[in-house]
Amino acid sequence: PVAALTEDLQRLQAEYANYKKRVDRDRLLAGEIATAGALMELLPILDDLDRAGEHGELTGGFKAVADQIHNATKKLGLEKFGETPSAFDPNIHEALMHETSNEVKETTVTKILQFGYKYKERILRPARVVVTDPEHGS
Known part of the structure; x- marks a missing residue:
């Protein structure tokens, strides 16, 4: 017992x-x-x-x-993010405009229209950006 x-x-x-x-x-x-x-x-x-x-x-x-x-x-704990130039990452960037150029080798963020913010590793808002894609056929 x-x-x-x-x-x-x-x-x-x-x-x-x-x-x-x-x-x-x-x-x-x-x-x-x-x-x-x-x-x-x-x-x-x-x-x-x-x-x-x-x-x-x-x-x-x-x-x-x-x-x-x-x-x-x-x-x-709020963190601001968004740098140029940087590789485009759809997890943290929202592409609002696309351009092409033979000066880039990969899709690259070339302008920040609105900074992104995160809190505790959680994205509150993606950075709204202009991306430049490599030109094809050159």
């Missing part, structure tokens, strides 16, 4: 430990999903800040606020 009770107690302790791990994992995942949702809502604002910066419209106090927003989203 004591051995059976000890076995039952050990089984219950193991079940409880597994339950606790599952709850902790679910809580962490729920937090990440909520953060990703909030960051998604900020992407259009970040795009506007990038455009304003490109046109020299971010100066003085506005630049300081833009820098704070960029730093806060980075601290939360």
Whole structure:
């Protein structure tokens, strides 16, 4: 009888430990999903800040606020991506325009129209790009 009770107690302790791990994992995942949702809502604002910066419209106090927003989203884990030239990857790039050139050997990202963003290795938005394909027959 004591051995059976000890076995039952050990089984219950193991079940409880597994339950606790599952709850902790679910809580962490729920937090990440909520953060990703909030960051998604900020992407259009970040795009506007990038455009304003490109046109020299971010100066003085506005630049300081833009820098704070960029730093806060980075601290939360948001990563901006998109480089030229780079090999086209349909997992992280969305090709909006295609060109051809004999200067490339493979399909290459030649212009970033809109940066992509990822959070915790999850793509929130692919980089929207212009790609250049190699010319055939030359």
